[in-house]
Amino acid sequence: MADRNLVRLQDVAAHAGVSIATASRMLSDPNYGGRAALRERVLAAAAELGYRANPHARALATSSSTSVGLVIHDVRDSYFALLSGGVMTVAEREDLLVNMVCAYRDPARELEYVKRLIDQRVRALILAGSAFRDTDHNAAMRAELRDYQESGGSVVSVTRGRDIGHLVQIDNAGGMRALAGALVELGHTSFGVLAGPLRLLTVRDRLQGLRQGLKDHGIVLSRDDIVYTDLSREGGLTGAQTLMSRRNPPRCLMAVADVMALGAMAWLRTNGISVPDEVSVTGFGGLPAALDAVPPLATVEIPLERVGETAMDLALRPPSPRHVVEVEGTLALRESAAAPR
Amino acid sequence: MADRNLVRLQDVAAHAGVSIATASRMLSDPNYGGRAALRERVLAAAAELGYRANPHARALATSSSTSVGLVIHDVRDSYFALLSGGVMTVAEREDLLVNMVCAYRDPARELEYVKRLIDQRVRALILAGSAFRDTDHNAAMRAELRDYQESGGSVVSVTRGRDIGHLVQIDNAGGMRALAGALVELGHTSFGVLAGPLRLLTVRDRLQGLRQGLKDHGIVLSRDDIVYTDLSREGGLTGAQTLMSRRNPPRCLMAVADVMALGAMAWLRTNGISVPDEVSVTGFGGLPAALDAVPPLATVEIPLERVGETAMDLALRPPSPRHVVEVEGTLALRESAAAPR
DNA sequence: CTGAAAGCGCTTACAG
DNA sequence: CTGAAAGCGCTTACAG
Numbered sequence: 001m002a003d004r005n006l007v008r009l010q011d012v013a014a015h016a017g018v019s020i021a022t023a024s025r026m027l028s029d030p031n032y033g034g035r036a037a038l039r040e041r042v043l044a045a046a047a048e049l050g051y052r053a054n055p056h057a058r059a060l061a062t063s064s065s066t067s068v069g070l071v072i073h074d075v076r077d078s079y080f081a082l083l084s085g086g087v088m089t090v091a092e093r094e095d096l097l098v099n100m101v102c103a104y105r106d107p108a109r110e111l112e113y114v115k116r117l118i119d120q121r122v123r124a125l126i127l128a129g130s131a132f133r134d135t136d137h138n139a140a141m142r143a144e145l146r147d148y149q150e151s152g153g154s155v156v157s158v159t160r161g162r163d164i165g166h167l168v169q170i171d172n173a174g175g176m177r178a179l180a181g182a183l184v185e186l187g188h189t190s191f192g193v194l195a196g197p198l199r200l201l202t203v204r205d206r207l208q209g210l211r212q213g214l215k216d217h218g219i220v221l222s223r224d225d226i227v228y229t230d231l232s233r234e235g236g237l238t239g240a241q242t243l244m245s246r247r248n249p250p251r252c253l254m255a256v257a258d259v260m261a262l263g264a265m266a267w268l269r270t271n272g273i274s275v276p277d278e279v280s281v282t283g284f285g286g287l288p289a290a291l292d293a294v295p296p297l298a299t300v301e302i303p304l305e306r307v308g309e310t311a312m313d314l315a316l317r318p319p320s321p322r323h324v325v326e327v328e329g330t331l332a333l334r335e336s337a338a339a340p341r
Numbered sequence: 342m343a344d345r346n347l348v349r350l351q352d353v354a355a356h357a358g359v360s361i362a363t364a365s366r367m368l369s370d371p372n373y374g375g376r377a378a379l380r381e382r383v384l385a386a387a388a389e390l391g392y393r394a395n396p397h398a399r400a401l402a403t404s405s406s407t408s409v410g411l412v413i414h415d416v417r418d419s420y421f422a423l424l425s426g427g428v429m430t431v432a433e434r435e436d437l438l439v440n441m442v443c444a445y446r447d448p449a450r451e452l453e454y455v456k457r458l459i460d461q462r463v464r465a466l467i468l469a470g471s472a473f474r475d476t477d478h479n480a481a482m483r484a485e486l487r488d489y490q491e492s493g494g495s496v497v498s499v500t501r502g503r504d505i506g507h508l509v510q511i512d513n514a515g516g517m518r519a520l521a522g523a524l525v526e527l528g529h530t531s532f533g534v535l536a537g538p539l540r541l542l543t544v545r546d547r548l549q550g551l552r553q554g555l556k557d558h559g560i561v562l563s564r565d566d567i568v569y570t571d572l573s574r575e576g577g578l579t580g581a582q583t584l585m586s587r588r589n590p591p592r593c594l595m596a597v598a599d600v601m602a603l604g605a606m607a608w609l610r611t612n613g614i615s616v617p618d619e620v621s622v623t624g625f626g627g628l629p630a631a632l633d634a635v636p637p638l639a640t641v642e643i644p645l646e647r648v649g650e651t652a653m654d655l656a657l658r659p660p661s662p663r664h665v666v667e668v669e670g671t672l673a674l675r676e677s678a679a680a681p682r
Numbered sequence: 683c684t685g686a687a688a689g690c691g692c693t694t695a696c697a698g
Numbered sequence: 699c700t701g702a703a704a705g706c707g708c709t710t711a712c713a714g
Contacts, residue, residue, distance in 0.1 A: 006691095008690095008691060008692085009691065009692060009693095010691080010692095018700080018701090019700065019701045019702075020691095020692085020693095020701085020702095021693080021694080021700070021701055021702080021703095022699085022700060022701075024692070024693060024694085025693090025694090025699095025700090028692090028693080032699095033699065034699065034700085035699070035700090038699090038700085052456070052460050053460075053691085053692075054401070054460070054690085054691050054692065055460055055461055055692095056397040056398075056400040056401045056406070056461075056462065056690085056691080056692090057397075057401050057690070057691035057692035057693090057706090058691080058692055058693075059397040059692090059706090060395070060397045060398050060401055060690090060691080060692070060693095060705095060706045060707065060708085061691080061692045061693040061694080061705080061706055062692085062693065062694095062706085063706075065397070067440070074426070075416065075422050075425050075426050075429065076422055076423050076425075076426035076646070077422075078419060078422065081416050081417055081418075081419065081422035082417050084416050084417075084441075085415070085416050085417035085443070088416065088441070088442070088443050092442075092443075097440050097442065097457065097458075097461065098440070098441060098442075099408070099438050099439070099440055099441075100425075100429070100439060100440075100441045101429070101433075101438070101439075102426070102429050102433075115393070116438065117438075119393050119394075119395070119396055120396055120397075120438065121397065233629060233633075262633050265633070266632070266633060269635070288574060288630075289629075289630045289633060291607070292574075292603050292606070292607060292630060292633065292634055293633055293634075293635070294610070294634070294635030305417070349706095349707060349708085350707065350708060350709095351707080351708095359684080359685090360684065360685045360686075361685085361686095361707095361708085361709095362684070362685055362686080362687095362709080362710080363683085363684055363685075365708070365709060365710085366683095366684090366709090366710090369708090369709080373683095374683065375683065375684080376683070376684090379683090379684085394707085394708075395706085395707050395708065396708095397706085397707080397708090398690090398706070398707035398708035398709090399707080399708055399709075400690090400708090401689095401690045401691065401692085401706090401707080401708070401709095402689080402690055402707080402708045402709040402710080403690085403708085403709065403710095404690075
């Protein structure tokens with residue numbers, strides 16, 4: 001890309017009759033002293049010529065850019081799309097551009113992207129996808145993030161499992177525990193759990209909360225009450241099939257994510273099993289689609305957009321002191337969950 | 342961000358005992374001749390030192406980056422999230438980073454972002470949101486894109502209304518026409534239309550196709566058969582309310598987008614109006630959520646992810662010859678649409 | 683094929 | 699407060 005008709009700082013300086021240094025200062029530092037007359041001349045020249053600073057030259061000189069990196073697992077998943085929406089809202093307000101990458105729950109890919117974004121000198125790195133249970137990967141990640149932070153980068157995670165940077169901590173365990181408790185109080189005693197891959201800490205947390213919630217009431221899950229599938233609608237579909245094909249199918253299906261619950265409901269519908277009459281179904285997340293399900297999906301609502309906004313807000317703060325913002329879910333006991341007949 | 346322990350090309354060159362120029366060539370041009378021995382030395386040095394080129398220095402020197410700009414209206418909308426997913430898939434394959442921005446259907450904001458992305462020397466610009474009916478804005482956009490393309494940038498639009506760059510053309514009118522025709526053939530004669538803002542060309546196209554489809558069968562919409570609301574679930578909700586409150590409510594509600602149709606179904610459900618027994622509902626787009634609706638939403642399915650992949654693919658091609666890829670929708674006449682009783 | 687050098691467009695000590 | 703100059707880390711004519 002040859003740069004045609006491109007006006008450089010030099011041109012502005014010449015047009016205003018000042019040195020390139022002053023032009024730079026007037027343009028980039030709003031509260032730089034300087035003679036008012038000069039400042040106005042420079043500003044006017046810049047406006048007249050339609051000057052726009054070359055961000056790469058600036059980045060090269062300052063070693064920092066005006067972009068932020070956003071690492072999620074999958075944009076196609078509404079969970080991340082909503083969260084990203086929140087990030088973008090604040091980014092826009094702060095005049096920051098966001099570089100989004102999807103790791104698709106692959107540790108190696110995530111690390112590669114993180115390096116890539118750090119190379120880009122992004123001003124901040126927002127890691128919104130669940131961390132992994134993978135010692136080597138976590139160590140590598142940690143090293144990368146530490147260096148990045150020490151060199152002035154800002155990091156914020158929306159997952160536990162990282163001891164560096166700010167944290168937006170969604171209460172996965174607590175939310176699930178409350179939900180499980182509520183279901184037992186509704187009268188449920190036989191559960192089937194649709195879990196995602198155990199290498200995801202978020203899945204582990206939700207599962208642990210779920211177990212705890214049942215245990216609070218003396219219920220213990222057996223090994224094959226849980227099925228581990230893909231964290232997607234499709235995964236929920238096949239998972240429901242597996243669980244419902246048992247000799248003694250559960251009366252309540254709990255999924256660790258709304259998309260999975262939606263998939264499960266689809267399978268039940270297809271197979272003529274009525275929700276909640278024959279089996280109750282619950283999710284986690286609070287996607288808009290959960291509201292449109294029929295019956296509406298009982299779930300734990302997480303204010304996803306706000307989580308994204310908060311993450312971006314934190315990214316704007318200095319690394320120290322370290323901020324930890326706890327986000328509670330809200331129990332939304334909708335009609336897909338009812339007392340077993 | 343001071344760059345700590347950062348290895349530069351210079352270091353690699355020194356370590357390999359070659360000039361910085363050769364190091365550069367060996368590293369960035371895979372099919373540069375050069376002595377094999379040298380090449381290996383350089384590659385080894387780079388690997389050993391963990392060299393990663395500074396993208397900004399490179400961008401400054403070459404006036405082109407390794408990022409692409411993706412302009413959509415709203416990530417939170419699954420339509421765009423899915424499309425973006427397709428873009429990211431191909432971007433990953435090509436080792437490109439994507440800078441995503443949301444214009445929220447605001448022309449001024451869109452233009453500002455486009456300029457911003459061009460400043461970033463993105464290699465390509467993918468404009469995925471509907472263009473506007475706004476002469477001034479379009480002229481400004483056009484000028485910007487022309488300069489950008491002439492200076493080597495690649496532009497692709499997923500909307501008509503731009504005579505520059507490649508085009509992924511979704512057959513909005515054709516899809517809607519077919520859908521409307523199918524509904525008439527089902528026996529429908531009284532329609533209510535949930536439209537989005539008329540300043541969006543996509544809305545106009547779908548509306549025009551809808552009108553044509555009815556006209557094919559001798560049906561003409563009157564002025565208040567159409568309600569213009571927000572292109573969102575909420576808009577569909579309030580729109581449905583308006584239409585259903587008429588003295589003579591329509592027997593078929595057609596929305597120009599799935600999200601609106603979903604909102605309409607929610608309103609109907611809340612108000613005890615049965616779909617499709619009392620009124621049929623249709624959408625446009627083919628979101629996964631349309632499948633989870635009960636009854637499943639009749640719609641025109643657009644292969645959104647593939648649209649995104651295609652757009653990114655086109656962005657990789659030279660500007661000339663200009664490519665126009667037509668994407669047809671698929672009629673999905675699901676149960677939310679049925680013959681009126 | 684390889685290297686010395688200029689240049690990409692900014693910012694920022696360092697002098698004045 | 700302002701300016702001349704060096705430097706950020708690459709690429710790429712231009713010589714050899």
